[in-house]
Every structure is written in structure tokens, then in C-alpha cells.
Amino acid sequence: MMQLGKINTLEILRETDHGVYLVDEENNEVLLPNRYVPSTFKIWDKIDVFVYLDNEERLVATTDVPYITLGNFALVRCSQVNNFGAFLDWGLVKELFCPFKEQAFKMKPGGWYLVYCYLDEKTERLVASSKTNRFLSNKNLTVNQFDEVDVIVSHPSDIGWNVIVNKKHTGLIFKDTIFTDVNVGDTFKAIVKKIRPGNKLDIVLGQIGYRNIEPNAKRVLEMLEDNSGFLNLTDKSDPEHIKEALQMSKKSFKKAIGTLYKQRQIDIKTDGIYLVKQG
Template sequence: MIQLGEYNTLEILRDTEPGLFLGDNEGNEVLLPNRYVPAQFNIGDQIEVFVYLDNEERIIATTTTPFIKNGEFAMLRCNEVSKYGAFLDFGLVKELFCPFKEQAFPMKKGGWYLVRCYIDEKTERLVASSKTNRFLDNTTLTVEQFEEVDLIASHPSDIGMNVIVNGKHLGLIYNDNIFQDISVGDKLKGIVKKIRPGNKLDIALGQIGYRNIEPNAKKILEELEDNSGFLALNDKSDPEVIKDILQMSKKSFKKAIGTLYKQKTILIKEDGIYLKKQ
């Protein structure tokens, strides 16, 4: 079956004036217009294409890679707003429609918005929604504590940044665990720090506990090497200063320099830490 809004690997059936007709093993066909036809091909070859509806609502194939496909989240630019809704650039000739009822707040031309692409059941068209939370469900979790996860920054709150976890769940990174600039739509790696009652997910960027020592120790060594073997930081330094210089918490910093000190890699003095000469 040819899947709308998805990549399909199809067979080249015949070469016609408007383009190549492609088919699956169930007898379904779709046109690949001439503009997308590869320079060299043979009838019977397999070709991967993205399938969607064109401006005349005809099913069509393309070899162009879209910015988003069915079931995915992505940041898209609004090209135009009409009396029906917004039209977003998703990398193809046709724009992706986002009706007003699916806008978390009114979209404006030229703005960028985090949306999810899905197939509207009534029209059977690919559409977008910026009401991303309605596509997330924490009822049955597919992640465990300390598991590494893929994140998309969703929207900020007073206590942190809400994130989409593995494209399925909603999580939160608290402000005191954010040590870098994060913008809506950013794709990040993180760890499930804690699962609270109600399956609420606390997320941390990077790794937790003892796993965090080695990467942070490496970062401190790199900073020392880049600064002639000295950093004006120690275990009494202000947490905000540590955050600005190293993008890590004071707790992680103290663990890391403790490890380096035990390894006799650094000296810790009142004015800062020094890289020991080998």
C-alpha cells in the first residue's frame, strides 16, 4: 500500500509524457513528475519517493526530501495566512496547511512554529498542528529512568523548558538543570532523570550521577588547555560563574575537579585550578 506522507520504495512501471508511473506490489500507482525523474533509470528499478497530494489534491510522488513527514515534529516557517488558516513551507512545491483551530496561537507570515504533521481523517490530507501537546501521551511510558532519549524543545514555562521525548511523551527540564541556551524546536539528547507520580518525566541534559563525571572532567581539561593551564574557578566559585564558563552545574563541576585532583591531573588553589605539568 502506498503511504501518504511517508517515504515509499516503489517500482518504476512505465515512462510516460508527464513522468514515470510507480507502483507497489498491490497494484497501486502514483506519478513521479518529469522534474523529479532521475537522469538514468530502468523500468523495473526500485526508487524511494515521498508521496503527498499536490495543489489539485492528486496523489503525487517526489524525490525531494521534505522538512517533515507524517507523525513528525519540526520547526516550519509560515509563508502565508489566509482566511482559512496558515500555509507552511515544508520543502515541497505545495505548502503544508495549518487550520486556525490547530494553531496554539495565531500564526503570522514569516514566523517559525513547532508543528506536528498528521493526516486529517475528514479530508485525508496532510495538515499541521502547533497544538503539539495533544499528540503526546504519558499514560503508558516507553522510557525508563536513566534512559538516554531524543528531545525536541517544545515550549518554555516559569519553571523550565517542556520537551517532546522520543516523539511520544512530554517531559520537563527544570531551569536549574539548563546550562545552555535552548530555543523552541532545538533537537537535543537527554536522560530521564526521574519519573514522578502520574508518569511525569523529569529530564536532564547530558548524563546523570557518576556517568557525568568523565565528560565534565574532559571538558574542564579542554578548557584548561585552551587557557594556558589555568581557570579562575574552584569549589568556592559562584554557581552562575561556573555555568557561564563551563555550561555545567556547580555540583557537576565539584565532582569533576574532585576526580581530576585524585588523578593528580590538576592543582586546586585559592585563585583557581591549574593543570599539572606532565
């Protein structure tokens, strides 16, 4: 089925003076204008195209790949503003429209904005919105603690940076865990550090070791994080003290801290173990 706003693999059906017509498995047709037609082709050749509406609201295909597609987020530049809204450069001849009601802050020509591309049900047009949070929800989380996730930096806060997690949820990276330059629109691999009450996601960058740590090592990390990065326990501690603090045997504890030490996630000193900040 041909999908508006997405990359489609279609077959070349016939050639005309204006270009070639492409067809999907349900016999829906769309014109690929001459400027995008390959120099050599055969009827029934398959071709990847982006399908959208041209300036006359007609379905059209292009081999150009836009900076953003339906259901995705991207940082794009505002090229002009009129009485109805802003027009964004998304890499195609026809610009992407963002109405005033969908602007978190009034857009200005030359400015860069993180937006979400969606299909307006009333006009059946592709439009943009910089009110990105309304397309995200943490009600039913699809991630777990220590999962590796893809994040897009959304906007700053007093305590860090808000991020979009796996294009579905909102999360927060606290400023004291950031050791690199961060800007709106940046994309990173990250880790779900903690899930707080209300399904709030604490995210950290770069600590990919979390995902593959065995359960007891995860438990030690959790306790370190909950105790300001320090535990008054070592491999010489009394087994009962270890059991009381971590609900594990001394043997399991030693194995866990050995794993974390090799991964350079903790430092072991005479007075206890310390969480190493990941830089």
C-alpha cells in the same frame, strides 16, 4: 503498501509524457512528474520518493525530502495566512496547511512554529498542528529512569523548558540544569532523570553517564538528587550509617562512589560527597 506522507521505496513501472509511474507491492500506482525523474533509469529500478497530494488533490510523488513527514514534529516557517488558516513551508511545491483550530497561537507570515504532521480523517489530507501536546501522552510510559532519550524543545515555562520525549511523551528540563543555549525546535540527546507522580518526566541534558552506571551507583545518585546534591557520607563512614542511609554495604558504597568519582559525577570531600553539576 504505499504510505501517504512518508518516504516510500517504489519501482518504476512505465514512462509517459508527464513523467514515470511508480508502483508498490500491491500494484498501487503514483506519478513521479518529469521534473523529479532521474536522468538515467530503467524500468523496475527502485527509487525513494515522498508521496502526498498535489494542488488538485491527486496522489503524486517527489524526490524532494520534506522538512516534516507524517507522525513527526518539526520547526517550520509560516509563509502566508488566508481566511482558512496558515500555509507552512515544508520544502515542497505545495505548502502544508494548518487550520486556525490547530494553532496554539495565531500564526503570522514569517514566524517559525513547532508543528506535528497528521492525516485529517475527514479530508484525507496531510495537515499540521501547533497544538503538539494533544499528540503526546504520559499515561503509558515507554521510558524508564536513566534511559537515554531524544527530545525536541517545545515551549518555555516559568521553571524551565517543556520538551517532547521520543516523539511520544512530554517532559520538563528545569532551568537550573541547563548549561547551553536552548530554543524552540532544538533537538538533543537527554536522560530521564526522574519519573515523578503522575508519570511526569524530569529530563536532563548531557548526563549520558547515567545509563551505564551499575545499580548501587544509581542509588547514590538518586539520594544525592533528593538531598540537594549532598550526602554526609564518605568512605570512612560507619558501615551502619551507610546501610541505614542507602541500604547497601560499605564495600558496595565505596565501589559505587569510586565509579561516580571516575565519571566526574561526584566530588568527594572530608564532610561528604557532592553532586557535580554537568556543564
